[in-house]
Amino acid sequence: MPSKSSARLAALTVAAVCSAASTVVLTSPAHAESVSIHDIQGTTRISPYAGKTVTDVAGIVTGVRTYGSSRGFWIQDPNPDADPATSEGVFVFTGSVPKVAVGDAVTVSGTVAEYVPGGAASGNQALTEITKPTFTVVSGGNAVPAATVVGARSVPSAYAPAGDAAANGSVNGLTLQPKKYALDYYESLEGMNVQVADTRVVGATDPFTELWVTVKPRENDNRRGGTVYGSYASQNTGRLQIQSLGATADFPKANVGDVLTGTTAGPLDYNQFGGYTLVANRIGTLKSAGLARETTEKQKKGELAVATYNVENLDPGDATFEEHAAAIVHNLRSPDIVSLEEIQDNDGAKNDGTVAADQTVRKLIDAIAAAGGPTYDWRSIDPVNNTDGGEPGGNIRQVFLFNPERVSFTDRAGGDATTAAGVTRTKGKAALTVSPGRIDPANAAWANSRKPLAGEFVFRGKTVFVIANHFNSKGGDQGLTSQYQPPARSSETQRALQATAVNTFVKEILAAQKNADVVTLGDINDFEFSGTAEILEGDGALWSAIKSLPKSERYSYVYQGNAQVLDQILVSPSIRKSCDFEYDSVHVNSEFHDQISDHDPQVLRFEP
Incomplete structure (x- = not known):
């Protein structure tokens, strides 16, 4: 997939990780620590290891991003812990095309960073990453950890917790409650391999090779297949952005109401222009709903x-x-x-x-x-x-x-x-x-x-x-x-x-x-x-x-x-x-x- 426009790429540029404007800054560590991915991700939105060097973090490569400024790969631990709040996946930012393949078992050493797409002034959430990495491919051709199914039953109906008043309304320091809040649920899957199935398109394919689907087809739906935003408390929890790790030419040109049939799967990312995003290495087949452009009635002679x-x-x-x-x-x-x-x-x-x-x-x-x-x-x-x-x-x-x-x-x-x-x-x-x-x-x-x-x-x-x-x-x-x-x-x-x-x-x-x-x-x-x-x-x-x-x-x-x-x-x-x-x-x-x-x-x- 070719690069997007410079404005959109800026949002994905992890070169900004070293900038105080877009990174959560913590005290540098005295020594490196050997930890698992779920230890790095922790139970809040900010890693307890942010700013620290970690060594030999083990995982299976689930996706490789070779385009744009945010080049790197995702890894996932095939041996999860028992805590639903801790993600088992993480993005490894390399800055150049990484020499790994999906299914590689790797160990990664580097610095844990919290990258804020769009910069701290945007108010966006932070994306936990391993930066300045060195890594070793231990073996290839391994089974990729099974994708977590994201569906109507798994996504809570409540959208987000109220932010901590002592932190200017930020939710960053709050313990994740993935069974209670949709944003906490998505955050608990950050970097992990996820999948949706037979999902209806609620945001047409845009010039940046993105579209939106819903995993809750009845959530504030309208007769043309969309999802209506009818109040500030009606954020529509089932919405999810879809991008692709494949070629631009292969991305479906979808209208609202169309369906991605079958399975769409890949790592769950977070970006400036869509929040939580499924970056697909497998995308469903587009089934058109045949949506037609509307025509209004002609005014009568006495009507203006x-x-x-x-x-x-x-x-x-x-x-x-x-x-x-x-x-x-x-x-x-x-x-x-x-x-x-x-x-x-x-x-x-x-x-x-x-x-x-x-x-x-x-x-x-x-x-x-x-x-x-x-x-x-x-x-x-x-x-x-x-x-x-x-x-x-x-x-x-x-x-x-x-x-x-x-x-x-x-x-x-x-x-x-x-x-x-x-x-x-x-x-x-x-x-x-x-x-x-x-x-x-x-x-x-x-x-x-x-x-x-x-x-x-x-x-x-x-x-x-x-x-x-x-x-x-x-x-x-x-x-x-x-x-x-x-x-x-x-x-x-x-x-x-x-x-x-x-x-x-x-x-x-x-x-x-x-x-x-x-x-x-x-x-x-x-x-x-x-x-x-x-x-x-x-x-x-x-x-x-x-x-x-x-x-x-x-x-x-x-x-x-x-x-x-x-x-x-x-x-x-x-x-x-x-x-x-x-x-x-x-x-x-x-x-x-x-x-x-x-x-x-x-x-x-x-x-x-």
């Missing part, structure tokens, strides 16, 4: 269809315009208004001061027309160069597309990157001071983040206010498998400020016109049950319409095998109370290995 779609860093050099156009025309059925997120400037990531995106938008509009859709018109505001986050030089922004045969846009001059849109009252109706305009762009809430785009539309004589959003990402949050339990979600702080700013603006509209139709939509980068959503909805000014769907259907994004909500359409009371609306999360991307964006578009149909 409003959609949000994150097109993932779209710029003129991309090859996905025809596919995006086909999705908008055929799967979304040509909505009247489309809020696009992540439209990049005319030269994409080239960091040369370009901020205009007219060529990007025009190319998409032309592709939509060529696919049989309407000739959309559009409105947007160019950002100040490199101030709105995203890919450096890309200058991502939100853009309104609208079908001028069905909808008109109310233009009011003066809106630009730094001018704040306001709300006035004219003839008893609310109106924007500038349209299109940005909401409070000088507010610190939008530092290095996209500013909301507000505009007035008229449909069949009725005004509809639409606010397109792209809140700051969840980058920097601790993962579900963090050593800190519950994990910290630091990115929420800025989104709370952003939600407050948008909610305040919506309330200004409703203060001017109580029955105003307001649609606030976009990539909110947070869940429908999150604090961000609560602030955005605040006091009933808005309501996230995805909550009109059954809980099992609430998702727009799949991350680490969890189907979850990031994209939302929120509506004002006049729309919600009418009860005459339809909401659809149109699954065309998130569940597929050949996705053109990692987000599913959302569509709302209603009669203003």
Whole structure:
């Protein structure tokens, strides 16, 4: 298997073991000790031998990793102890292709280290390893220790213990309880040969040759084969990442709902981007479930269809315009208004001061027309160069597309990157001071983040206010498998400020016109049950319409095998109370290995 991208390889680079930023540092030993693997692993997440030199650690090679920066091999003691909390396997980091083979009986000497993928600041758990090794192959062709079966019955339903308050919420020093907590169970198998059987895919194969399965097929399942993340206490314990020690070309291209039939087996690893990962030297046969991309209903003559779609860093050099156009025309059925997120400037990531995106938008509009859709018109505001986050030089922004045969846009001059849109009252109706305009762009809430785009539309004589959003990402949050339990979600702080700013603006509209139709939509980068959503909805000014769907259907994004909500359409009371609306999360991307964006578009149909 070839190397992954440099960002992902950095997470696996055990050269960082010598760095205090990514290694648990203990006092160096005075002498080497002869111990067994289960002694090294111990009964907590941190080895009692961390920082010490050990000699003649015996085991059978169960897997060899010859690619990337984390080259080395796993060994397992064929003579386990009686304690279920102590793993019998460990990774030996060599840094180069090791001259061992699966089935070799070896003795290893070296230094025990606790490597933290992503560095200590990530909050990730540590991976116990033997580093700077010398080893001797005693014999070859030995039977590999039988793989431990990981299944619905073996994985506990409780996810993780609460962290030790005296250790800032870390679980590292807690004695493992593998029969009580899922994360403790997986940790008790760290480095060991494990297997799963006939497992359903819940996270499609990604560009890094990874996929996710569940060993609990009924755990918060949805009708399309995924596993829904419906609350902070619903982490879904059956999820497990699958990588492979084989060639990239042999890795299955799987969609959600497919099944890896038969046995998938190999060492259990831990990495920055997935936590516990089965690194397979034997992978099951892919059985397709035939998952199809969804198509929403066409809006009726008197219905206004409003959609949000994150097109993932779209710029003129991309090859996905025809596919995006086909999705908008055929799967979304040509909505009247489309809020696009992540439209990049005319030269994409080239960091040369370009901020205009007219060529990007025009190319998409032309592709939509060529696919049989309407000739959309559009409105947007160019950002100040490199101030709105995203890919450096890309200058991502939100853009309104609208079908001028069905909808008109109310233009009011003066809106630009730094001018704040306001709300006035004219003839008893609310109106924007500038349209299109940005909401409070000088507010610190939008530092290095996209500013909301507000505009007035008229449909069949009725005004509809639409606010397109792209809140700051969840980058920097601790993962579900963090050593800190519950994990910290630091990115929420800025989104709370952003939600407050948008909610305040919506309330200004409703203060001017109580029955105003307001649609606030976009990539909110947070869940429908999150604090961000609560602030955005605040006091009933808005309501996230995805909550009109059954809980099992609430998702727009799949991350680490969890189907979850990031994209939302929120509506004002006049729309919600009418009860005459339809909401659809149109699954065309998130569940597929050949996705053109990692987000599913959302569509709302209603009669203003």
